[in-house]
Amino acid sequence: MxxxxxxxxxxxxxxxxxxxxxxxxxxxxxxxxxxxxxxxxxxxxxxxxxxxxxxxxxxxxxxxxxxxxxxxxxxxxxxxxxxxxxxVQPGCPNFGLHDGACGGCKMQHMHVAAQVAVKQRVLEDNLWHLGKVKPETLLRPIEGPAWGYRYRARLSVRYVIKKGKVLVGFHERKSRYIADMETCKVLPPHVDAMLMPMRALIASLDARETCPQIEVACGDHVTALVLRHLEPLSDADLQRLRDFAAAQNVQWWLQPKGPDTVHLMDPGGPQLSYALPDFGITMPFKPTDFTQVNPHINRVLVTRSLRLLDAQKSDRVIDWFCGLGNFTLPLATMAREVLGIEGSDALVQRSHENYAANNATRAQGDQLAPTRFVGRNLFNMTPALLMADGNADKWLVDPPREGAFALSKALADIHQIRIGAKQTGVATEEQPDLLPPLPEGHEAWQFPERIVYVSCNPATLARDAGLLVHQAGYRCVAAGVVNMFPHTAHVESMAVFERAH
Missing domain, CATH: 2.40.50.140 (Nucleic acid-binding proteins)
Structure with a gap:
């Protein structure tokens, strides 16, 4: 439990x-x-x-x-x-409470529309119980295909010596064992059709006992498979992988050690990427980069988020936790200037590359707005660090499951100091609540007028919403769910905050 x-x-x-x-x-x-x-x-x-x-x-x-x-x-x-x-009748034979049932999905026995309603209730309950926040408007849920949507997956692999067979798939419910699954209906059809050939491939390898994982990453035109192998692969095994790649139209990447060792087995070939057609953006990525599992929903999510943010040609916008630039590059088609801030230096570099590649293909007069990407620990934010990034008219915030507490608290602290509710100085045992003084010239810094917060954890969204609404001077004008992971209990959501004048 x-x-x-x-x-x-x-x-x-x-x-x-x-x-x-x-x-x-x-x-x-x-x-x-x-x-x-x-x-x-x-x-x-x-x-x-x-x-x-x-x-x-x-x-x-x-x-x-x-x-x-x-x-x-x-x-x-x-x-x-x-x-x-x-x-309803579950759409996959591996779903259920029986021994050996797959643990990947938890809601296949419920109509998908009812799943969305439950997730909407979870979001509302979290916002109220944890943050004491009630959105002024509930957004219509973002929905998409219920099956074949999972373009990213980490499949466990095991050669079961006693049975003389290979298992490839997700873990059983509440178990470290791998489910004996021959099909998976949430994977794209072409990946689903590969599960049994993958079993046969692993069984044929000399290294079949030391290949614990295959990670799947599908782009719009390329499917990449990352093979984790604990011992060097023989020339014969490499040829078997090449034969499989040719037969299944996939691209092999190899991971001999940690994530930083992942490399393309045979250099060359098409690049893994996905498109955001509403903005004329193409996003190249590596199979180990973070991208959304569900590309159908991601396209709608980006479009709606930016519509709600309503960035104008006169606006400077900050995209917090920007990753590869999933929101940053589309923002650069709308705003005057964009700043993308990300904790991973590798993703900052990839964002730079993606920005340059997209700008190079755009027509003269349709160039992306000036955009910078910087690396920073966003879980260690302070009012002084926040102000150092300058004024922004609007913010897009898309944090991991931990949420954006430090960012929200920095906003709250600035607001509380300015209204005189919190004092500054050197904190002591007698006065532990004293905050460091705001930096010189802080009077010129202005709060963003609107914040769109995209969340993959309703509990941390609710916590941060409580700070923004009750301590930072914002209203929660809208919130709604995003059914990024049908048939699972995962709740993706978004909320819109506006400055309360």
């Missing part, structure tokens, strides 16, 4: 759940909601909250309890006595 449930106490959101229905037969449970791990949530007559694998909201069920705590229990579905109208 996750840390989330380990922290349940009577004053959490589950304290608002209705009491158990006293008219139900003994042992029956009424499922009233779903948690962030896609488990059905019910309450027992004694008041305990029960998290039930496989159960859906509105269902009446009985369950097998396998873990007990003081105020909650974990269980798995035993029998459904009243089925939800949103229950």
């Amino acid at each position: 996750s840390d989330q449930n380990d922290k349940i106490s009577p004053d959490t959101e589950y304290a608002d759940m209705p009491a158990a229905n006293p008219s139900l037969p003994e042992g029956w449970l009424e499922v009233v909601s779903m948690d962030m791990e896609a488990k059905g949530v019910a309450r027992k007559p004694d008041g305990k909250v029960v998290f039930i694998d496989g159960a859906l909201p509105t269902e009446l069920v009985t369950a097998n309890v396998h873990r007990k705590k003081n105020n909650w229990e974990a269980a798995s579905l035993r029998e459904i006595h009243r089925e939800s109208a949103q229950r």
